[in-house]
Amino acid sequence: MIPIFGKSAELQLEKDVSSRYLPVVISAMVFLAAMAIGGLFSLSDAISDWSETLTGNLTAEIAYDPTADLDKKTSDAVKLLSETPGVQAARPIELEETLELLEPFLGKNDIIKELPIPRLIEIIIEDDSAIDLLALNEKLAAAVPGATLDTHRPWLDKMVLLGRSVQFLAASVMLLVGIVTVIIVIFAVRTGLIMHSDVIQVLHLIGARDKYIAEQFQNYFSRLSLLGALPGLMVAIIVMFIFNYLVGSLDASMLPPLALGWKGLVTLALLPVFVALLTRYTVRRVVLQSLSRMM
Template sequence: MNEMSHPQAPQAAAARRTQMRVRPTAPILPPSNIQGNALIVVIAIMAFLACLTLGAVTMVRATAASWQSQISREITIQIKPADGLNMDEALQKAKDLALGFVGTKEGTILDDAATARLLEPWLGAGLDLDELPVPRLVVVTIDEQNPPDFAEMRELLALELPQAFLDDHRTWVDRLVSMARTTVLIGTGVLVLVFTAMVLTVVFATRGVISGNRHIVEVLHFVGAESAFVAREFQKHFLKISLKGSAAGSAVAALLFAVLGLWQSNARATPESDQATALFGTFSLGFEGYLGIMVTMIMIALLTTLTARFTVMRTIDEIDLIRSDPARSDGLPAS
């Protein structure tokens, strides 16, 4: 009996051919093994350290910028006590002289209570300022965009009030800027070290996977499979591994910063929170910080994938080199 006697035979044959064409192929590498799981853990640790470093650098930069802004908004006029000097009149005169310059907004004379609070951490409570030659301060708020002429203000104060000293806090601002730059450089160095360690780990892991599946690579390569095809299969494998590891490490780092920020916001005005704020600033990263963590996660995944691809391509070139040398392919040293 031929296919003409059965009208459904051609349709059945076409269906079988279609099924054969669309049948999915199994992956060259196993989806999960001990080496892959270990590499996921290593990449997760590297991603966590990288995101932790990035978040710390972001916090320090934000804190330094906040301190710099606060310091640069104010200047301080310090008046030292002297014989025959009426301190109250001198403070008021210094305030009026400072506010007479373009670029100043308002001035505040620190009274005895405020001055005593400033000295309390060093001299204790209940301080009597009349018994000590304590300098008094005038705090002047300035326009950051259009600051006054500090040199001219110093000259006028020295002429009118020899006991007055103007501090524009430029020394502190320069130190904060230097500290922020140093922190960024240190953080960048740590990130480079983390990425370098991760690349070396991926190189060794890729070579280990290739060594375990070298016969598969050789068979595919020498039956006609292109190097790009074999490298692409390994690239897909390591992309999945790197995405799992980097996502896990980045998520843990982001969760850590979120938990610390929540704790800090709920524990305000406590000694622990005040000390943490003084040392590290606020733990809130903001949108830019979390965006940086996401970018770091993507960079780690891409870097791992590209490293795996280049390692596979280089290994295939080594296989070709060995096969082209009969002495080396027979296990003998090349002459």
């Protein structure tokens, strides 16, 4: 019995030039797959956070009017909203908080303080409440001229659609990486079979079975895949750390950091194992099918 990652005794596959660069190719494939996994899980968490944050929350906006008493308008709107059945709380958002929301777009400067910034009111809806938002918006606009209600739903729908599209793209990249890896392994294995066809015939003559020969190819290429997968994964993790550091260091960044969660971390940790098992299965199928044709 040959050790799982031992050397190929009779075939001397380690001397093959055809498979020498296979770890480098697999390393690149694993790097791409790991980055796709990072984006996939990070977007999944981001979409959940967006939904949880905005579901049950509304915003009332009072348009800027230099001739009106915006403080009184804001106070009247807060009172009306707080007395509305189904509204848990309504609080005015201070001007400083609004300016902080604009900093990612305009940066930190004194110019934004001179802009005609509307007054905002945060509204928290009670769970399982059935508020007629259209009627509430009309009531608010009639009581406080220039006031409108924002449900965030159009923005949230667009962001979720964008997130799902990027997730689909990341999943497609992972699938493409898997297909390319399998094709490269098949090419390397078939080349190895051709190069060692004479030795394989001798092994058949002395009674070696196809499974025994397949095991030597399996063990060798599984070892190569691990040698390539581990560095590729390490480089991907380093790139993720660098990305998160750069995102955290930017004052006006709209990019969320890569947050994998425990599911993403487990998936990344199992990625080299999956690549090795995929390689092992592919090699076995290719070798056994090729040897059956040689007989």
